[in-house]
Amino acid sequence: xxxxxxxxxxANTADFDTGIRQLLPRYDEMLEVITRCxxxxxxxxxxxxxxxxxxxxxxxxxxxxxxxxxxDYSPRMLQFAQEKIAAAGYQQRWTGIEADFGDWANNPxxxxxxxxxxxxxxxxxxxxxxxxxxxxxxxxxxTSLTQDGCFWNADPTLPESPALAEVYQAAxxxxxxxxxxxxxxxxxxxxxxxxxxxxxxxxxxxxxxHLQMLTTAGFKTVAVPWKYYGLxxxxxxx
Ligand SMILES: C[S@@+](CC[C@H](N)C(=O)[O-])C[C@H]1O[C@@H](n2cnc3c(N)ncnc32)[C@H](O)[C@@H]1O
Numbered sequence: 001x002x003x004x005x006x007x008x009x010x011a012n013t014a015d016f017d018t019g020i021r022q023l024l025p026r027y028d029e030m031l032e033v034i035t036r037c038x039x040x041x042x043x044x045x046x047x048x049x050x051x052x053x054x055x056x057x058x059x060x061x062x063x064x065x066x067x068x069x070x071x072d073y074s075p076r077m078l079q080f081a082q083e084k085i086a087a088a089g090y091q092q093r094w095t096g097i098e099a100d101f102g103d104w105a106n107n108p109x110x111x112x113x114x115x116x117x118x119x120x121x122x123x124x125x126x127x128x129x130x131x132x133x134x135x136x137x138x139x140x141x142x143t144s145l146t147q148d149g150c151f152w153n154a155d156p157t158l159p160e161s162p163a164l165a166e167v168y169q170a171a172x173x174x175x176x177x178x179x180x181x182x183x184x185x186x187x188x189x190x191x192x193x194x195x196x197x198x199x200x201x202x203x204x205x206x207x208x209x210h211l212q213m214l215t216t217a218g219f220k221t222v223a224v225p226w227k228y229y230g231l232x233x234x235x236x237x238x
Contacts, residue, residue: 001190001191001192002191002192003191003192003193003194004190004191004192004193005073005074005193005196005199006128006193006194006195006196006199006200006201007049007051007074007124007125007128007193007199008074008076008077008191008193009023009190009191010189010190010191011189011190011191012189013052013076013077013079013080014080015189016051016052016077016080017052017054019186019189019190020124022176022179022181022186023172023176023186024124024172024175024231025171025172025175025228025229025231026228026231029226029228030123030154030226030228030231030233031054031055031058031123031154032058033152033154033225033226033233034055034058034059034121034123034152034154034233035055035058035059035062035063036062036225037150037152037225037233037235038059038062038063038066038119038121038150038152039118039119039150040063041065041118042063042065042066042118042119043065043066043067043118044066044067044069044115044116044117044118044119045059045063045066045067045068045069045117045118045119045120045121046068046069046070046071046113046117046119046120046121046141046144047059047068047069047070047071047120047121047122048071048101048120048121048122048125048126048137049071049072049101049122049123049124049125049126049128050068050070050071050072050077050078050081050096051072051074051077051081051123051124051125052077052080052081052084053070053080053081053082053084053085053094054123055121055123056068056070056081056085056094057084057085057088057090059121060085060088060090060093060094061088066093067093067094067095068093068094068095069095069097069113069117070094070095070096070097071097071098071099071101071104071111072096072097072098072099073098073099073100073101073196073197073199074098075098078096078098081096082094082096097111097113099111100197100198100199101122101125101126101129101137101198102129102133102136102137102197102198102199103197103198104137104140105133105136105137105139105140105198106136108140108144116144116145116146116149117144117145117146117149118145118146118149118150119145119149119150119151119152120141120144120145120149120150120151120152121151121152121153122152122153122154122155123153123154123155124154124155124156125155126153126155127155127156127157127202127203127204127205128198128199128200128201128202128203129198129199129203130198130200130203131203131205131209131213133198134203134205134210134213135213135216135217138151138213138214138216138217138219139216139217139218141217142217142218142219142238143218145238147238148237148238149237149238150235150236150237150238151214151219151235151236152225152233152234152235153210153233153234153235154226154231154232154233155204155210155231155232155234156202156204156230156231156232157204157205157206157207157210157230157231157232158204158205158206158207158209158230159230160206160207165230167229168229168230171228171229171230172229172230207224207227207232207234210232210234211224211234214234214235214236218238219235219236219237219238220236220237220238221236221237222234222235222236223235223236
């Protein structure tokens with residue numbers, strides 16, 4: 001198996017958009033929840049771990065006055081996103097930056113994105129950080145948002161008990177069957193990953209832990225607008 005960065009998932013970037021929809025139940029719905037939680041007036045958005053640009057594209061479609069600054073540490077994912085965004089005609093409203101968001105949390109002065117954001121979003125990326133770094137990142141996000149700014153993150157969360165872990169796994173397997181997927185074929189397209197920068201394969205935390213971290217980081221209102229078995233959209237407002 002080819003080595004990939006944590007979060008790149010597939011050996012070939014072109015397999016990501018189809019493969020992620022086969023592996024994860026309700027991927028599009030999950031990202032759409034984030035777009036709906038963003039106020040229509042949102043101006044400047046920071047996206048962490050943009051991957052192939054699927055969330056960026058949904059936001060640019062639904063929020064015509066919005067500009068997205070998108071970070072990812074993977075040159076090949078950023079390149080794929082860049083081409084997709086340009087093909088959709090949104091290149092004036094999207095900037096891709098090659099950077100590790102863990103590094104940004106620790107050394108914000110290294111990145112020239114100093115002015116404040118109205119919102120920060122992320123999907124399927126932050127669970128690659130250890131909990132200590134998740135908290136630092138949430139604190140960095142809080143200090144980078146305008147007053148009343150919001151943060152929404154879609155990520156897998158740690159099952160609340162071993163019994164629920166089985167329930168969540170069964171839901172994913174049922175999804176694959178409904179989609180008519182041959183899981184062996186799709187897994188053969190995946191790469192293997194260990195550690196890259198601040199990320200490693202799976203550092204999932206419980207939903208409760210995330211919500212406590214958000215409160216500690218300074219978010220006054222925390223919320224969970226969507227949860228489907230082990231996938232969750234959570235976040236809040238300052
Ligand atoms: C599973 S993909 C999700 C991409 C996209 N957000 C989506 O929902 O389709 C995770 C992305 O996060 C990026 N990523 C993981 N850890 C990162 C880090 N520490 N800094 C920057 N990007 C990171 C990976 O390169 C990958 O593009």
